[in-house]
Amino acid sequence: MSPAPAVAALDWGTTRLRAWLLDGAGKVLAERRGDDGLITAREKGFAKVLEGHLAALGAPQTLPVIICGMAGSRQGWIEAPYVTVPAPIGAILRGAARVEGSSRDIRIVPGLAQRLADAPDVMRGEETQLAGAGLPAKGRHLVCMPGTHSKWVAVGDGAVEGFGTWPTGELYSVLSAHSILKHSLGEHPAPVAADSPFFAQWCQRALGEGGDITSKLFAIRAAGLLQHLQADDAAACLSGLLIGGEIASARRRYGASEAPVALIASGALATLYGAALDLAGLAFRTVDADEAVRAGLVEAARENGMIGDAQ
Amino acid sequence: MSPAPAVAALDWGTTRLRAWLLDGAGKVLAERRGDDGLITAREKGFAKVLEGHLAALGAPQTLPVIICGMAGSRQGWIEAPYVTVPAPIGAILRGAARVEGSSRDIRIVPGLAQRLADAPDVMRGEETQLAGAGLPAKGRHLVCMPGTHSKWVAVGDGAVEGFGTWPTGELYSVLSAHSILKHSLGEHPAPVAADSPFFAQWCQRALGEGGDITSKLFAIRAAGLLQHLQADDAAACLSGLLIGGEIASARRRYGASEAPVALIASGALATLYGAALDLAGLAFRTVDADEAVRAGLVEAARENGMIGDAQ
Numbered sequence: 001m002s003p004a005p006a007v008a009a010l011d012w013g014t015t016r017l018r019a020w021l022l023d024g025a026g027k028v029l030a031e032r033r034g035d036d037g038l039i040t041a042r043e044k045g046f047a048k049v050l051e052g053h054l055a056a057l058g059a060p061q062t063l064p065v066i067i068c069g070m071a072g073s074r075q076g077w078i079e080a081p082y083v084t085v086p087a088p089i090g091a092i093l094r095g096a097a098r099v100e101g102s103s104r105d106i107r108i109v110p111g112l113a114q115r116l117a118d119a120p121d122v123m124r125g126e127e128t129q130l131a132g133a134g135l136p137a138k139g140r141h142l143v144c145m146p147g148t149h150s151k152w153v154a155v156g157d158g159a160v161e162g163f164g165t166w167p168t169g170e171l172y173s174v175l176s177a178h179s180i181l182k183h184s185l186g187e188h189p190a191p192v193a194a195d196s197p198f199f200a201q202w203c204q205r206a207l208g209e210g211g212d213i214t215s216k217l218f219a220i221r222a223a224g225l226l227q228h229l230q231a232d233d234a235a236a237c238l239s240g241l242l243i244g245g246e247i248a249s250a251r252r253r254y255g256a257s258e259a260p261v262a263l264i265a266s267g268a269l270a271t272l273y274g275a276a277l278d279l280a281g282l283a284f285r286t287v288d289a290d291e292a293v294r295a296g297l298v299e300a301a302r303e304n305g306m307i308g309d310a311q
Numbered sequence: 312m313s314p315a316p317a318v319a320a321l322d323w324g325t326t327r328l329r330a331w332l333l334d335g336a337g338k339v340l341a342e343r344r345g346d347d348g349l350i351t352a353r354e355k356g357f358a359k360v361l362e363g364h365l366a367a368l369g370a371p372q373t374l375p376v377i378i379c380g381m382a383g384s385r386q387g388w389i390e391a392p393y394v395t396v397p398a399p400i401g402a403i404l405r406g407a408a409r410v411e412g413s414s415r416d417i418r419i420v421p422g423l424a425q426r427l428a429d430a431p432d433v434m435r436g437e438e439t440q441l442a443g444a445g446l447p448a449k450g451r452h453l454v455c456m457p458g459t460h461s462k463w464v465a466v467g468d469g470a471v472e473g474f475g476t477w478p479t480g481e482l483y484s485v486l487s488a489h490s491i492l493k494h495s496l497g498e499h500p501a502p503v504a505a506d507s508p509f510f511a512q513w514c515q516r517a518l519g520e521g522g523d524i525t526s527k528l529f530a531i532r533a534a535g536l537l538q539h540l541q542a543d544d545a546a547a548c549l550s551g552l553l554i555g556g557e558i559a560s561a562r563r564r565y566g567a568s569e570a571p572v573a574l575i576a577s578g579a580l581a582t583l584y585g586a587a588l589d590l591a592g593l594a595f596r597t598v599d600a601d602e603a604v605r606a607g608l609v610e611a612a613r614e615n616g617m618i619g620d621a622q
Contacts, residue, residue, distance in 0.1 A: 170490055175485065212560045212563070214524060215560045222425075226431045249526045250526070
């Protein structure tokens with residue numbers, strides 16, 4: 001007989017959804033992925049989409065559900081209002097908003113807002129990864145969560161002090177598809193290898209420029225004309241330039257942290273950022289992004305009394 | 312009776328063409344504009360397109376023709392090979408390539424190549440504006456030519472020492488059309504006013520960051536969510552951020568010049584860059600871009616013996 005789940009946990013983003021049944025220690029008992037993110041769920045109905053996935057997972061009728069991500073935005077199921085930083089991570093999780101009108105206990109973790117006049121910023125979903133990253137309760141820690149909109153978070157003694165967004169993944173897609181660089185990268189550039197010498201070289205160049213990447217974008221095009229740079233290598237140049245620029249910029253903003261940077265990422269992205277952090281001379285430890293979001297969701301369920309304390 | 316033209320001058324770019332009949336002092340006697348840039352001319356034939364415009368202008372059969380721009384690229388009429396910098400401006404102009412097989416004397420001004428391993432760059436067309444900017448023969452001068460791909464050129468004692476490209480105009484269009492910022496700017500943002508307080512504020516922010524703009528792009532989106540930033544103001548933020556970032560980056564690369572920056576631009580762009588240079592505390596003088604390219608073409612015709620010395 002399989003063990004009974006303690007909670008259903010969902011990472012519910014704009015275009016996709018991941019759902020797990022977890023036991024009280026956060027162990028995965030069952031898993032599903034779907035394309036019915038916020039955009040689809042707005043049409044079909046959030047409750048219906050959720051119950052469909054829960055039924056397929058074999059979840060009991062009374063199992064509580066904890067959710068993070070864009071489902072809690074104003075365009076989502078219900079708005080889980082932003083928690084303003086600075087704020088302790090525990091308090092953020094306890095701000096989960098309850099979905100009314102269901103027989104289940106369904107709650108959505110709030111996003112974070114940085115209400116600084118000259119550096120306004122928001123996140124939704126990454127706060128849960130952060131909570132599940134296993135950061136020590138004491139000391140100052142820097143967290144890097146790479147992606148379409150990479151987030152860097154400064155954490156002090158278990159509280160989010162501040163954060164910033166670098167749209168590195170989005171810049172890579174938009175520039176390779178819509179700028180003059182599309183002629184350099186070609187239509188279908190191969191995935192960038194972290195051991196590409198072009199990745200390393202352009203990452204180093206960006207690291208030496210404090211986050212200024214605009215002065216070097218056109219140089220990728222010119223290198224194609226003057227130095228016979230090939231399409232796949234051009235993709236590695238762009239990737240190295242953008243990731244190196246992000247790290248240089250974040251380091252300039254937050255300074256060096258004594259503890260290793262917590263790099264919350266998976267797969268190829270984790271490898272690329274790891275290589276870039278090495279080039280920057282920044283110590284880091286990698287936390288798998290999937291494991292972090294699940295651990296954060298379990299922690300949120302616990303902070304809200306939906307499951308018992310850890311054994 | 313109208314005075315006889317001394318030369319036909321063409322600025323022949325990728326998507327458009329401008330043609331003038333000029334007297335020996337560079338005075339405009341007749342002018343035409345066309346959409347038959349390189350792309351169209353490759354189909355119709357460059358000679359045919361040229362003769363059509365010359366006939367419409369009433370140019371005599373033997374009038375010499377001086378051309379600058381992408382018509383001289385490898386994809387153009389004939390390739391006018393890049394001149395490698397550093398190079399004296401006079402020598403660049405004298406490198407004009409002759410189009411064979413015509414009864415006319417037709418020459419195309421070469422572009423410039425910067426063959427540095429870590430900063431490869433090219434320009435084609437802007438070298439002619441530069442030659443027509445009326446720079447003093449002595450001293451160090453910094454030249455800013457804003458546009459889709461803005462060029463900054465360091466000139467010393469009449470020679471191009473080096474240059475760089477900032478794709479500021481392209482970043483503005485690509486980000487406003489294809490990134491998450493399209494939600495902030497709306498479908499048809501109004502033209503940015505140089506006296507917008509949002510333009511000034513975000514330009515100042517960029518100037519303080521040494522050319523790092525990627526850390527502030529998402530803040531425009533967040534300002535819409537947290538500070539009720541309106542669409543037209545968001546466009547001013549993006550414009551100020553990108554132009555301020557370009558100036559900060561170019562200043563970091565080339566240092567301050569003792570002489571005022573020569574800003575070769577026209578219309579709204581000249582006003583925006585003028586406002587940004589003021590915010591940066593950089594003295595400048597504006598040179599009209601149309602006048603500069605015509606003066607440069609006349610100078611090129613003279614350097615190649617196509618017209619007599621200036622009276």
